Amino acid sequence: MRQKQMLLPTLREAPAEAEALSHQLLLRGGYIRQLAAGIYSYLPLGTRVLHKLEHVIREEMEASGFDELLMPAMQPSELWEKSGRYTEYGPELIRLDDRHQRGFVLGPTHEEVITSLVAAEVNTYRKLPLRLYQIQTKFRDERRPRFGLLRGREFLMKDAYSFDTDWPGLDASYRLMVEAYHRIFERCGLLFKAVEAEAGSIGGEGETLEFMALAEIGEDTIVSCPSCHYAANLEKAVFRQKQDSKLPLTVVPDMKEIYTPDTRTIEELSAFLGEKPESFLKTMIYMADDQPVAVVVRGDHEVNEFKLKNALSAANVELADVEMVEKITGAPHGFAGPAGLSIPVYVDMDAAAVRDGMAGANRKDYHVRHLSIGRDFEAVETGDFRNSASGDCCPHCGEGLAFSRGIEIGHVFKLGTKYSKSLGATFTNQEGKEDLMIMGCYGIGVSRLMSAVAEQYQSEAGICWPLSLSPFQIHIIPVSMKDAAQADLAEELYNKLRQAGIDVLLDDRDERPGVKFKDGDLIGAPLRIIVGKAASEYQVEWVNRLDGNEKEMIDAEEALARVNEICSSFAGRL
Amino acid sequence: MRQKQMLLPTLREAPAEAEALSHQLLLRGGYIRQLAAGIYSYLPLGTRVLHKLEHVIREEMEASGFDELLMPAMQPSELWEKSGRYTEYGPELIRLDDRHQRGFVLGPTHEEVITSLVAAEVNTYRKLPLRLYQIQTKFRDERRPRFGLLRGREFLMKDAYSFDTDWPGLDASYRLMVEAYHRIFERCGLLFKAVEAEAGSIGGEGETLEFMALAEIGEDTIVSCPSCHYAANLEKAVFRQKQDSKLPLTVVPDMKEIYTPDTRTIEELSAFLGEKPESFLKTMIYMADDQPVAVVVRGDHEVNEFKLKNALSAANVELADVEMVEKITGAPHGFAGPAGLSIPVYVDMDAAAVRDGMAGANRKDYHVRHLSIGRDFEAVETGDFRNSASGDCCPHCGEGLAFSRGIEIGHVFKLGTKYSKSLGATFTNQEGKEDLMIMGCYGIGVSRLMSAVAEQYQSEAGICWPLSLSPFQIHIIPVSMKDAAQADLAEELYNKLRQAGIDVLLDDRDERPGVKFKDGDLIGAPLRIIVGKAASEYQVEWVNRLDGNEKEMIDAEEALARVNEICSSFAGRL
Known part of the structure; x- marks a missing residue:
């Protein structure tokens, strides 16, 4: 297609509303425009990518014996x-x-x-x-x-x-x-x-x-x-615990309250008391189908609500609100602990391994030290109630898990x-x-x-689309459309590639070369032919952006042959 | 595709809710199903027709230089x-x-x-x-x-x-x-x-x-x-009036009221008085942007609200309600006439040509005879205020118009x-x-x-689709899948046609021949190959339903050649 006639509004600056780079680049490249929050128009470039995605999906669905309706x-x-x-x-x-x-x-x-x-x-x-x-x-x-x-x-x-x-x-x-x-x-x-x-x-x-x-x-x-x-x-x-995660058994001193004014989060406590988060027993109050329960995980761990829900055979599990927490613990939010609670307490395995822990005292501005499971509180169930975290091992082979x-x-x-x-x-x-x-x-x-795809194929300059999805497989950029030799050669290449069934975009605009190249980067075709001064010798610059982005001066015939070869290797798949 | 695996629920009877034959046949052929009033699911057959329509439209839009978004x-x-x-x-x-x-x-x-x-x-x-x-x-x-x-x-x-x-x-x-x-x-x-x-x-x-x-x-x-x-x-x-539509000038007797109890419509009056509808001056009260006007057309004509609206330069024109008619005419609905009205009266040209007419008397149960424009009432404007009707002539060449x-x-x-x-x-x-x-x-x-398309390509037995839009170009129907020779030949033809890129449907079901043929008519592919007893001699029955629906026994190779020839003549267009 010819760029001059297209609705292809590229933007030099990233719009303020776009956080993700893919979002910025889809806006800047003229792929999409927002109509209302979360509602987008697909401009011609975006529509072409959608069609290519649909085509891939349809082929594979039909190959699997699924019928479209x-x-x-x-x-x-x-x-x-x-x-x-x-x-x-x-x-x-x-x-x-x-x-x-x-x-x-x-x-x-x-x-x-x-x-x-x-x-x-x-x-x-x-x-x-x-x-x-x-x-x-x-x-x-x-x-x-x-x-x-x-x-x-x-x-x-x-x-x-x-x-x-x-x-x-x-x-x-x-x-x-x-x-x-x-x-x-x-x-x-x-x-x-x-x-x-x-x-x-x-x-x-x-x-x-x-x-x-x-x-x-x-x-x-x-x-x-x-x-x-x-x-x-x-x-x-799920995961296996590391072998060294159990602490050696020692005699635990008696539990005692400590004054921790206005100190609620694990980070605050850890800083205030100079102890690692691993030694805290974080206690969360949940409502499981309207019944309150307490869940205890280690200070450096997060409760996994799905695991909790499954363990409780509950239809719904959600954090209790502030009033409920206060009613159950007798203290404001941030001072809950397992000792002395009258509701069932579920303890994560790793928390259960903490023999000498710290937790909320169920009293405003107080926590406890030397808390010991079995002595100071009882778990109705011990199990896996947390998200996997750094240091956990694969449940199958024991290798350290990656995130x-x-x-x-x-x-x-x-x-x-x-x-x-x-x-x-x-x-x-x-x-x-x-x-x-x-x-x-x-x-x-x-x-x-x-x-x-845009997120994975991004660079600061623009998306560089994979050949299978790019709105255009190749972008022909004549440096100056006013130069007759350049314009003629660009037209010739454009027509030959179109006839060969290649998706080709011709930048036929009267714009400065810098503008054309910047737009080319934003549009993001993986292959590019630049028709410049050497057009009179039938020479063009060839760029395969998927393969290093290096410019190479080659014969125009050779450029055509390369495009055909690269695109035909995809033809069977697209 | 193979019929056995498809969602292709044909119906023997036309569903009661469907008035139009195209609607009945799209339901009976398993093309569409209603989800709610005016809201339909397209089953696989219907989806295939939609895609073919989209394809034709896209090709012609792109050829016209329109870009898709x-x-x-x-x-x-x-x-x-x-x-x-x-x-x-x-x-x-x-x-x-x-x-x-x-x-x-x-x-x-x-x-x-x-x-x-x-x-x-x-x-x-x-x-x-x-x-x-x-x-x-x-x-x-x-x-x-x-x-x-x-x-x-x-x-x-x-x-x-x-x-x-x-x-x-x-x-x-x-x-x-x-x-x-x-x-x-x-x-x-x-x-x-x-x-x-x-x-x-x-x-x-x-x-x-x-x-x-x-x-x-x-x-x-x-x-x-x-x-x-x-x-x-x-x-x-618009139209020209026929030359003979003007009546000869004669002296019109004085207007007089006649008793027409409970006689309101032109049909009723015409029967009651034994006069042709052409001699009545039908008088309608309209609201034009909240101002009442009367419009007079001949008894056998209908008011054209668009022409009226344009003539009045009004934004909105609609029939006055019963109360307004009564207020303006002083009589119930059905007895309005142009004589004695205090609102503007617009008279259609053909009505104006009725020199000795009948109309409502603006009095309950009365009409008038010998009503004469210019003498008994005045028109603020005479013009074309009616729908074209049988007998009108072409505005360009004067030939009688067709409807x-x-x-x-x-x-x-x-x-x-x-x-x-x-x-x-x-x-x-x-x-x-x-x-x-x-x-x-x-x-x-x-x-x-x-x-x-279904409406134009229908028959009692089913739609017979044009080749460009049919969900399948050809339907292969083996009379009995239990007969090995038939099943083998049907499979062979099916595979060869698929490889040639033809849209082919194979009826691979274990159903009675009568069921298969009835379904074939409802599905409506224009070409059909019936694989029957002659399969062992590599002979099949060929039917081109677009071309007379006659059965012809031919060699299977010849059948393949015919399909390829007929479909390839469409290939450039599809």
Whole structure:
């Protein structure tokens, strides 16, 4: 395409609202523009990347035997009431009434719609398994939209659903998707990890994996083993304790109160008392389905609410509010300790190993020293109630675990019968009996994927897109369109590459070379041909930005040959 | 694809809710399913047709130099307040609040969003013209959704927008779109007409054309000339009167009242008095921007509110309610007449030609005879205030006009400065002065197009799709999958055609032949190969349903050659 005619508004400065570099660069490169918080228009460059992402996804979904369909964004509220998610989903679910005061939601996901569709149309094992997907716009009223396309309120998703007669069938559908997701993210050129995860609001009974693109700005922490395959998100990660984490048994002096005025946090206490955070027993009051419990972890550790919830078999676990903490401990927030509490106390294994600890005294401005489990307080249960932390070891091989940040780009769930039960998706099995369909669901955030790739392929000057996703594979930049030899050669190369089916952008503007090169960096095509003074000798500058960014003066024919060769090696995949 | 694995629920009976045959057949063929009134899921077959439509549209839009972008469905209310359409659009506009009580609408169209986007990004004549389009989901809360995809509440549209420096520029952009629309609808195999139209709620200052697919169930009436190019929709159509429509001048007796108890409509009066409707002066009371006026048309004619509105230079024209009619005429509804009214009376030319007429007496249960314009009442204006009707002649060539029904599938508008003015889309022109951009907008109802094609390509047995849009170009139906020779040959043909890049569906189900053929008719692929008993001799039955539907026994190789030949003649276009 010709740059002069395109809506391609590059920006020299990063807009103030953009925190993440990928967000800045997508704005600066003229890929997206914000319409409202978390709601974006995709300009022509961004739309081209979306289409390339969709193309990769469609090819791999079809190769896995999933058929495409398209479901509506407007969904009757009744369906969500049936599944129980109408209230459960909270304020992120956008609700509206039509002109006849009938309630609708704007779908953040489509389990309800597809399950009721399949329930109505399929009733025999002979039509199963059924594997379907769509690429469709979703709505989620995020409290705090951020990082551009990473956490938006209107976004593009690929969501897939499988319906099987039994769990082994679901295993097969699930495996197809796990394999397809690996191929998709590889074709996007991403560094990613598939990690064990918790199911969250989708629910479900079985296994679930998150696909994480590695990136510093990622909102999730990935715990992984450098020497074996183990990887999980922080919510889910388990670990072995280091051998040396148990302290030697010694006689512990009697517990005693110490005056710690206005000293509440572990950091403050640690500084005030000159003790390491490891020797504190951090005590948190939680409400587990409206029952208060205390959870004790070591001062340098964080409570993992998912593990706690599972241990308590609770539907909901959340931190108690300030009033409840005061009621239970008899002291303001910041002075809770396990000794003397009348509610059940759950103690993390590492905290239990602290024989001579410090904790809140359940009295304003006081903590205690020489606190000893079994002597000064009793645990109703000791177990793993914390997030994995630096120093933990792989549960499989014992190697020290590594921590990194990730952007969730895909998620696969074994749903089981959660939706088929509430929405009546049954079938007649081979024995003629009625049975519930076993479901799986599989999502990829398509627009988010654009940001994740931009995050991994960024530099200060702009994104340098992988060949498979770049809006243009090659950018032809004539230094001066007023020079007839340059303009002619640029046009010739442009036309030849277009005819060869290559996505090529020609900078046909009358701009200064500096402007053109800066824009070229922001637009981010991986290959570049600069047509300059040597045009009259049929010579051009060649730059492969994926391969070192070095300029090389070559014959124009040779440049064409290189483009064709590099792009054709991708043709089979795109 | 293999039929056994697909979600392809055909129905033997037409569902009761479907009036239009296209709607019935899209449901029966397993193309779509209703989720709520006017809101549909596209099953795999329907999704495939949508993609083919999108593909045709994209190719022709790109060939016209329009670049694709993608704008959000959720649009801030403020934008619509700026353009004045927030209230103007009425209850069809879906409004909602986000979690922070900020107002949004779900876009039924995107003039506001694109104009504010372009206003923010483009400010010089050097970036103009700008020509952009998107294919995107729209929302319109129709009072009475009907005919399946024809009048839905959530639907897919291609909307395009042009921004030019001046009106000749807009003329060029508009012409590009008119030509592209002709190519698009031709490639869809449609019988259609481009007709002159009124602008409606989009507004705008200039020319506008509607593209109408001819169909009996169409909601619009098309008036066209069989011998020249003239065509317009009923709202817009003008005409010449027939030469013989003027009656000879005679002396008209004095007006006199006649007793017509409970006789209100022209039909009732005509029967009661034994006179033709042509001799009645039908008198309607309208409110024009809150001022009452009377409009008189011949008894066999209908008032055209657009013509009336234009003649009165009124912003709004609507029929007066019963109370107002009674207040103005002093009689109940059904007895209005022009004589003795104290409000302005507008008389259609044909009514003015009725020298000795009948009308209401403005008195309950009475009409008048021998009413004469100029003697018994005065017209403030005589003109064209009616819809074209049978017997009218072409305004250009005088030939008798023809009437047909159409489905609006596309619409092109010259908007002018309506949106650039209200949303501040200005640019610096070549003289360095600030000027308003001149806009055009161009829509195609993509999902509606699917119904329009189905309406034209229907038979009782099912839709027979044009090759360019059929979800599958060819359907291979083995009579019995249990017969090894049949199954093998069917598989062989299936694999060879797939490898040749043909969209092929294989009916690999264990169903009775009758079921398979009925489903084949409902699915509607234009080409069909039936693999039956002659499979062992490598013979198959060939059916080209677009070409007479006759069965022919031919060699399997010959069948392959025919498919390849027919489909390759379309390859360049698809």
